Amino acid sequence: MNHLASRKKKHLKENLEAFAYLAPAGIILLVFWFLPVVLSVYVSLTNWKGADTLDMVRFVGLRNYLWAFRDEYFIKSLLNTFNYVIVSVPTTLVVALIIAMLLNAKIKCAHIFRTVYFLPFVTTWVAISIVWKYFYHREFGLANHLLMNYLHLGGLNWLSEPRGIVEMLLAPLGIDIGSPLLAGPSLAMVSIILTTVWRDIGFCMIIFLAGLQNIDRSYYEAAEIDGASWLQKFRHITFPLLSPVTFFLLIISMINAFKVFVPILIMTPTGGPDNTTSTMVFYLYEKGFRGLWLLGYAAAIAYILFVIIMLLTIIQNVILGRRVHYEA
Amino acid sequence: MNEASTSSGYLMILLVCIYAAIIATVCYKVIVQKKRQILTSAIVYHVLVIGGLFMILPFYWMAITAFKSLQEAIAFPPSWIPTEWRWQNFLDAWNAPPGDLTFGRYFFVSIVTAVASTAGTLATAALAAYAFAKMRFIGKGLFFYLVLAMMMVPGQVLLIPNYIILQTLNWINTYQALIVPWLASVFCIFLMRQFFMTIPDDLWDAAQIDGSGRFRYLIMVILPLSKPVLITSGIFTFLASWNSLLWPLIVTNSPHMRTLMVGLQNFTEEAGSKYHLLMAASTFAIIPVIILFFFLQRFFIQGIARTGLKD
Numbered sequence: 001m002n003h004l005a006s007r008k009k010k011h012l013k014e015n016l017e018a019f020a021y022l023a024p025a026g027i028i029l030l031v032f033w034f035l036p037v038v039l040s041v042y043v044s045l046t047n048w049k050g051a052d053t054l055d056m057v058r059f060v061g062l063r064n065y066l067w068a069f070r071d072e073y074f075i076k077s078l079l080n081t082f083n084y085v086i087v088s089v090p091t092t093l094v095v096a097l098i099i100a101m102l103l104n105a106k107i108k109c110a111h112i113f114r115t116v117y118f119l120p121f122v123t124t125w126v127a128i129s130i131v132w133k134y135f136y137h138r139e140f141g142l143a144n145h146l147l148m149n150y151l152h153l154g155g156l157n158w159l160s161e162p163r164g165i166v167e168m169l170l171a172p173l174g175i176d177i178g179s180p181l182l183a184g185p186s187l188a189m190v191s192i193i194l195t196t197v198w199r200d201i202g203f204c205m206i207i208f209l210a211g212l213q214n215i216d217r218s219y220y221e222a223a224e225i226d227g228a229s230w231l232q233k234f235r236h237i238t239f240p241l242l243s244p245v246t247f248f249l250l251i252i253s254m255i256n257a258f259k260v261f262v263p264i265l266i267m268t269p270t271g272g273p274d275n276t277t278s279t280m281v282f283y284l285y286e287k288g289f290r291g292l293w294l295l296g297y298a299a300a301i302a303y304i305l306f307v308i309i310m311l312l313t314i315i316q317n318v319i320l321g322r323r324v325h326y327e328a
Numbered sequence: 329m330n331e332a333s334t335s336s337g338y339l340m341i342l343l344v345c346i347y348a349a350i351i352a353t354v355c356y357k358v359i360v361q362k363k364r365q366i367l368t369s370a371i372v373y374h375v376l377v378i379g380g381l382f383m384i385l386p387f388y389w390m391a392i393t394a395f396k397s398l399q400e401a402i403a404f405p406p407s408w409i410p411t412e413w414r415w416q417n418f419l420d421a422w423n424a425p426p427g428d429l430t431f432g433r434y435f436f437v438s439i440v441t442a443v444a445s446t447a448g449t450l451a452t453a454a455l456a457a458y459a460f461a462k463m464r465f466i467g468k469g470l471f472f473y474l475v476l477a478m479m480m481v482p483g484q485v486l487l488i489p490n491y492i493i494l495q496t497l498n499w500i501n502t503y504q505a506l507i508v509p510w511l512a513s514v515f516c517i518f519l520m521r522q523f524f525m526t527i528p529d530d531l532w533d534a535a536q537i538d539g540s541g542r543f544r545y546l547i548m549v550i551l552p553l554s555k556p557v558l559i560t561s562g563i564f565t566f567l568a569s570w571n572s573l574l575w576p577l578i579v580t581n582s583p584h585m586r587t588l589m590v591g592l593q594n595f596t597e598e599a600g601s602k603y604h605l606l607m608a609a610s611t612f613a614i615i616p617v618i619i620l621f622f623f624l625q626r627f628f629i630q631g632i633a634r635t636g637l638k639d
Contacts, residue, residue, distance in 0.1 A: 018465035025452035028512035036489035102372050116380045122621040124571050126589045127610035131390045134603050140404040149405050210633035262573050299488045306485045
């Protein structure tokens with residue numbers, strides 16, 4: 001009996017101690033993470049503005065959400081965000097995979113190349129966005145200098161070009177695209193995408209490289225004995241064994257891409273030509289913290305973003321997750 | 329022709345000669361010695377070098393424009409090497425903020441914020457991670473699940489309610505607003521917990537025999553063994569704080585409380601097309617992070633590689 005009581009006492013002590021360890025992080029998470037997630041739902045259902053306090057606001061039900069889907073600027077920001085994600089994520093992953101595979105071949109100075117390709121990722125977003133904005137300048141930017149004086153092509157308007165990239169590519173062939181849905185991201189958006197691809201390659205490359213180095217060399221040796229070509233080795237060994245890593249990168253790259261904000265704000269502070277670079281987070285910032293300070297409406301936009309990210313994570317986990325090849 | 333472009337001309341000729349020599353060697357090995365694989369690696373190097381130049385180009389462009397005069401910075405076609413090296417630009421950019429403020433103030437606010445939130449996050453995360461990894465308590469599974477769920481919530485959802493909470497607390501324009509909400513990180517808790525789990529429990533048994541309590545054990549045994557994960561978490565937290573723009577932009581509006589990023593963002597609006605000063609400011613904003621990176625490169629790369637692979 002005595003033994004049992006002492007064990008119980010010890011158990012209670014361990015519980016108390018554990019909660020004491022959890023408390024510092026727990027309190028911060030409770031106040032600044034859990035509470036806001038709940039409060040956010042409430043705010044999105046009110047007409048909260050700027051410096052309003054709880055007693056000044058009125059409950060408006062789902063009006064903010066209904067308004068969002070009738071707001072052509074919001075719809076446009078949704079389309080821009082999707083364009084951004086669809087173009088930037090695959091480009092980054094493909095380029096990063098190619099570089100990782102080149103670095104994984106037995107070459108000298110691999111660590112120097114690795115550092116060079118990784119460097120953009122550690123630099124600060126705000127500063128490099130300023131650099132790229134200058135790079136793209138219509139009148140005296142380096143991008144047009146390279147195009148006009150080295151490649152002898154015409155200059156482009158880069159960040160102030162509202163036409164879609166697909167539209168621009170097809171225009172010389174005489175094909176006219178009517179629908180803005182098919183026009184693709186505007187050249188202004190593509191310019192921003194190039195910047196983010198440039199920055200994110202390093203991050204994806206490092207993870208791909210770690211994944212490639214985890215693949216047992218004996219698979220390749222066996223394939224070489226069987227006379228497999230380079231493409232066959234990639235198709236049947238590298239790609240399937242790398243799929244967990246690719247899948248992980250795909251998810252986090254997409255989630256991050258949906259949240260793009262800093263390069264948009266710095267490179268196109270007003271949302272770009274014809275609002276073609278205004279993404280969801282940028283629009284949320286515009287509505288919530290500039291001009292009218294419509295916090296209720298901005299909270300609704302944030303929740304829509306949240307739901308999209310949630311759905312993506314779930315869909316990818318259910319559909320792709322099963323097909324992903326995991327090593328035993 | 330001025331002096332600078334003549335010397336760059338000689339440099340170009342030298343580089344072309346070296347390049348021609350390399351190509352000649354490759355051709356000799358492929359054609360005469362019939363070493364086919366040299367051709368493949370020559371292609372690999374070409375792709376990597378050209379790609380690498382593209383990665384470096386924006387940094388080079390930023391650095392040289394920082395030395396140019398305004399006229400030269402907005403001239404077209406632009407020059408690859410400045411005709412005069414104006415160190416004065418860095419001073420002008422440093423003193424550009426309004427009133428008696430300088431970029432020194434912005435640096436100060438950023439450093440205080442980043443150091444405090446990194447130290448705080450490491451402390452709270454280590455304690456919580458220890459509880460999750462090594463202790464038994466009621467609701468452990470549920471709490472851990474909640475922490476994991478939090479990793480999926482985009483920060484933008486928390487932005488507005490947190491702004492309202494800070495407004496209620498009267499914390500707008502204070503250090504608390506910049507630091508306190510970021511004193512806990514679910515990502516760091518998760519990362520550390522994974523690492524702590526790999527430390528064998530035999531050590532705890534031994535420590536108990538020596539009469540050590542849990543806290544002492546955490547400080548004296550677990551943390552010294554966990555240096556890599558602590559450094560990785562520290563780097564990530566520090567960089568996230570240093571680079572964050574949206575949060576400080578919202579919770580501060582007085583120029584005295586601007587972080588470096590907010591200061592730079594404001595400077596882009598005020599400077600207009602004074603691109604030489606903008607590039608000078610960007611240069612001194614980027615340099616501390618690059619120095620940090622070169623010192624801790626190993627931990628950066630290992631840390632990132634580790635997040636992508638399951639244990």
